[in-house]
Amino acid sequence: MRENQRHTSRVSVLGLGRMGAPIARTLLAQGHHVTVWNRTPERAEPLVRDGARVAGTVAEAVSDGELVLVTLLDHEAARDTLARAGERLRDRVVVNLTTSTPQQARELAGQVAGHGAQYLDGAMLGLPETVGTTEAFFLYSGDAEAFARHHAVLELLAPAHHLGTDPGLAEFEDLALLGGGYATLAGFVHSAALLASVGRRASEFVPLLSRWLTGLLAFLPELAREIDAGAYADGASTVAMNRTAVAGLVEVSRAQGVPPGPHAALLDLLTRREAEGHGGDSFASVVEPLRRPGPPVG
Ligand SMILES: NC(=O)c1ccc[n+]([C@@H]2O[C@H](COP(=O)([O-])OP(=O)(O)OC[C@H]3O[C@@H](n4cnc5c(N)ncnc54)[C@H](OP(=O)(O)O)[C@@H]3O)[C@@H](O)[C@H]2O)c1
Incomplete structure (x- = not known):
C-alpha cells in the first residue's frame, strides 16, 4: 500500500469460518477497526484477543462498518443474514465473498441496493492460509466506485481485480477458473488410473x-x-x-x-x-x- 493511501477503515466481517477468520485477522493486523459477527458467537473469541469488537446482532455489525465483508457458507446464508440488517445497510459498501452463482450475485446486489448500499461481489481464489498473501487472488465485480474507494483495504486480503460492473462477472470468472482446474484434475486422475x-x-x-x-x-x-x-x-x-x-x-x-x-x-x-x-x-x-x-x- 502506498504511504499516502494509508488510513484506518471501519470494516465489519460477517462470518468467521475458515475464510472469514483470517480475513478479519489480516485487517486487524493492519490496524483497521474490525467488528465481527458470527452465527455461533464463540468463534469470535480468538479475534477479540486480536482486537476485534464483537457485535451481538447483524444489524449492530453493519452499523459499525463503512465496509461490510460477507464470508458465509452459501448464498442463502448471505441473503438471509443481510436481510436482518435492513435499513442499517444504508450508505454501506457490501462486499459479498460468499461463493454464489452469477444470478444470485445479481439478486443480492438488487437486495442491498434496495436498502441504499453499494454492492461488490467477490470470488476468493485461494485457501485460508493464503489470505493476506500474494498467493491468493480475489476477483470482484459490481460497483466500480465502491471498489476504487476500498481498493487499498481489499488489496490487503489478496491481490484484488475488478472485472466490470455486472455483479455476476466475478462468479462467472470464478467458475471458468475452477473449470480449467477441474479439467486438469480430471485428466490427472484418469492418467493416474491408466498408469496404475x-x-x-x-x-x-x-x-x-x-x-x-x-x-x-x-x-x-x-x-x-x-x-x-x-x-x-x-x-x-x-x-x-x-x-x-x-x-x-x-x-x-x-x-x-x-x-x-x-x-x-x-x-x-x-x-x-x-x-x-x-x-x-x-x-x-x-x-x-x-x-x-x-x-x-x-
Ligand atoms: N475454505 C476455502 O478454502 C474457500 C476458498 C475460497 C472460497 N471459499 C468460500 O468462502 C465461503 C466461506 O467458506 P468457509 O470455508 O469460510 O466456510 P466455513 O468454514 O464452513 O464457515 C461458514 C461460515 O458460514 C456461517 N454460516 C453457515 N450457515 C449459516 C447461516 N444459515 N446463517 C448464518 N451464518 C451461517 C458459519 O457460521 P457458524 O460458525 O455459526 O457455523 C461460518 O461462519 C464459502 O462460500 C466458500 O465456498 C472457501
Whole structure:
C-alpha cells in the first residue's frame, strides 16, 4: 500500500469460518477497526484477543462498518443474514465473498441496493492460509466506485481485480477458473488410473506431467488469440492430429478397463470438427460447436 493511501477503515466481517477468520485477522493486523459477527458467537473469541469488537446482532455489525465483508457458507446464508440488517445497510459498501452463482450475485446486489448500499461481489481464489498473501487472488465485480474507494483495504486480503460492473462477472470468472482446474484434475486422475493399470505409481509420473503442463500453459495465449479472432487457419496443432491422439487415449483406456471419462467428450468435439471439414484447423477451433451448440456427431 502506498504511504499516502494509508488510513484506518471501519470494516465489519460477517462470518468467521475458515475464510472469514483470517480475513478479519489480516485487517486487524493492519490496524483497521474490525467488528465481527458470527452465527455461533464463540468463534469470535480468538479475534477479540486480536482486537476485534464483537457485535451481538447483524444489524449492530453493519452499523459499525463503512465496509461490510460477507464470508458465509452459501448464498442463502448471505441473503438471509443481510436481510436482518435492513435499513442499517444504508450508505454501506457490501462486499459479498460468499461463493454464489452469477444470478444470485445479481439478486443480492438488487437486495442491498434496495436498502441504499453499494454492492461488490467477490470470488476468493485461494485457501485460508493464503489470505493476506500474494498467493491468493480475489476477483470482484459490481460497483466500480465502491471498489476504487476500498481498493487499498481489499488489496490487503489478496491481490484484488475488478472485472466490470455486472455483479455476476466475478462468479462467472470464478467458475471458468475452477473449470480449467477441474479439467486438469480430471485428466490427472484418469492418467493416474491408466498408469496404475500397468503398475506405475502416480507420484513417479508427477514430475513429467508438471513439465508437460508447463509447456501447455505457454501455449494458452496463442489458443486464446485464435479463439478471440475466430481464426484457426495457422494453428500449430490441428484438429485431425489431436483427434488421432485422443482417439488413441480413449481406445487404450478402454482396453485397460479404465473409463475414458473426460477424454471421450473431447474426442466427440474433435470428431465433429473433422467431420464438418475443419480437420486442418487449429485445436482451438473445437470451441466453435460449444459457442453454437448443435446435435452430437454420431
Ligand atoms: N475454505 C476455502 O478454502 C474457500 C476458498 C475460497 C472460497 N471459499 C468460500 O468462502 C465461503 C466461506 O467458506 P468457509 O470455508 O469460510 O466456510 P466455513 O468454514 O464452513 O464457515 C461458514 C461460515 O458460514 C456461517 N454460516 C453457515 N450457515 C449459516 C447461516 N444459515 N446463517 C448464518 N451464518 C451461517 C458459519 O457460521 P457458524 O460458525 O455459526 O457455523 C461460518 O461462519 C464459502 O462460500 C466458500 O465456498 C472457501
